[in-house]
Amino acid sequence: MTTPSSGAGMSKEAWLYAPECLDAASDDFGHLIRRRPAAVCRPGSAPDVAAAVRRAAEQGMPVAARGQGHSVYGRAQAEDGLVIDMSDLNAVHAVEADRVTVGGGATWRSVLDATLPHGLTPPVLTDYLDLSVGGTVSAGGLGGMTFRHGFQSCNVIELEVVTGEGEVVTCSASAHPELFDAVRGGLSQYGIITRAVLRLVRAPERVRLHTLSYPDHRAMTADQRRLLSTDRVDFLQGTIRPGRQCVVEVGVGHSADSPPDDEETLAGLSDLRDRAERVDLPYLELFLRLSKLENHLRAAGTWHHPHPWLHSFVPDAAADGLAAELLADVTQEDLGEFGRILLYPIRPGRVSSPLVRLPEGEVAFLCSLVCFPADDPLLVGRLVKTNRAVYDRIRAIGGHLYPVSAVALTRAGWKDHYGPLWPAVEHAKARFDPRHLLTPGQGMFAE
Template sequence: MAREGVVVDMATLRKQRNGVAINVSKDPLIGHYADVGGEQLWIDVLHSTLEHGLAPVSWTDYLYLTVGGTLSNAGISGQSFRYGPQISNVHEMDVITGKGEFVTCSWQKNLELFHAVLGGLGQFGVIARARIALEPAPKRVKWVRLLYSDFSAFTKDQERLISINGRKQKTALDFLEGILLMNQGPINNWRSSFFPISDHPRIASLITQHSIIYCLEVAKYYDDQTEKNVDKEIKVLLQGLVYIPGFYYEKNVSYVEFLNRVRSGELKLQSQGLWDVPHPWLNFFIPKSQILDFDSGVFRDIVLKRNISSGPVLVYPMNRNKWDDRMSASIPEEDVFYTVGFLHSSGFDNWKEYDAQNREILEFCSDAGIEVKQYLPNHTTQEDWSNHFGAKWVTFLERKRQFDPRMILSPGQKIFDKQLQQAF
């Protein structure tokens, strides 16, 4: 991705911060925060902040990703419905712009650059440091999975649960996602082993009966003080949900084990030589009003017919009011929208089949008028990029002209072509 771009030795930048990679501190106005090098991995941010009894509130499913990398996209996971994406939880950044200027930007200063860089796909500057909001860290997690055969009931329950979303609201869930179970791979996939082995036969027969089972996944954090109430709170929250009776599964794990849940699957796949394989992924956001059409046209038609899926398929909703539309990340217009992620792994000889499925899904959405926005977008023409950003495209161009007029940053995203540079 750095071809004709720039590579920065991030360790040298750390000298500006007395060589400290992750520094936890407190400010009377914003509370606890961590100053973190853009090159740092989220797993290291987690361990360093936990030493102070603190942690960030918004995560990605996988923690061996850099802070600069996820903030250049958005950083989403099951916490986003309540705390917003990771880009909504940044106070300040040091950024090296395409003009070679070292600029500190925040809500108070250089706001245009601050907004541009968050979700900006590396187009406006290199994030050298980010100031991440911290809150007291919980100790443990009640983690629940519920199975549904009816997609409409599944999404209705998801939407009801994410409507309780105040940051300080004690009765709200801390995490909500959803995952498809199909006859296309083991029931316990690399994201986490969850269901007891003894229950695999009856889950498998449910899948055979319905072709697709939708698994709602929620979590509630707790510590020594809240331990006595957590079961009651979960019971109240899940009351009235219409999952298939008898298909309720619960786990009780440490906070670190929960946040780092993908790692054990990764290590297993690595040991089998199955991690470093092609990943023809497709991720996008879909307005809530079109999610049922998406289910019937994509999950129940294209995906079942092609029958090639291997790797998790995620589907869960988020609240638009937890995002800041002035940032570069592009999201649908509706108050609630879903993220769908086809996180495929393929062999080195059959990745084209997955690419073809991805193309068919995108074509179906376009023909059916389903307004999807790709997350981790992969567009190749200027027209597609302009459609991706929609009304924000003009601002995106203006910011590029302002902060990286020579177009030297992250050319691998293929957003700007040389012709456009001449027009600058």
């Protein structure tokens, strides 16, 4: 089963015990959960990762890979275990016409930096590029192009993975497909991604971005459904700022010398047209908007506040009702000045990562509470409790968690999350990580 691997093979498997290394690995972007590992290592190749996993196994230690540490609920932490910092496995190899090979610790920003000069892009990008390929492919990874192309995990051609047995395996739709299907969107329970071959498509030079305002969320989702059904845009999202604003963001890619026909893009929409805004951006800029907010919040000293974010997928028919309930319960003050509710449609049929849980039906909505609250433990504790209540509501209406959220699930909760897929999940765990070493932060197999 062992295959040639990435990396030059120079051993970098030394374990680090310095307090500052352990402190850093005990925290994440959420600042909600702190679990201290016994050791951290920073491998330089897949064999290094495999050796580290095997050594941890000998000592019975849990193991978590850490990409960019942008989890919000301790998912890359391993109490008394080993945290494998993937940041040196960040190579971006030669760009080919339809693919690029990258290390599992590479960021999407570094991927784009390499592909855009060739006029190419991954089909789906997240709203923030400083996330690692391994971190998002193992969760799913979605954004404003997901309605058309699925998740990032659906746009992977091949993966090199270190299993919980410490074996290096190259998998794809045709080689070791069970591992390939388990790892993509599998929440890091079956293997650590050390290398990924990512699909590429032509990148538009520019994007015309329309920001359309609505009097309420029902008018907003009605237009999103309209846009989805006519498939006339390349990027589609929507956000609500409670009591303030409901907006749809619509992007159309184009070349510098042939701008799109705005009338065609906006035909039949019911937005408050006198409030519509339009900008023309270089393609890359579309994905730097959250980084600009990051710079602002860093300058204000608030980027390091806790982030109890919740992300979910809800059935089309329940989306408007859920949004109404959220708007009755959650205020802009709760979410913080820059917080928002994300609400936009995706097509479950375009998602080909079997372990990503989505509602049935042709259309589903991403519904997220993205907050930037004050650093106030009482408020943050209340928001985490709200997440739980909202999640219970989401389950009741046939929705699913996007498990990059600040919601704790027990084994029973995971069983409910996976529903009919739970036996396949248990089977994959028994096959690829029989000692249950990998990624304890999800609590998926905890007794």
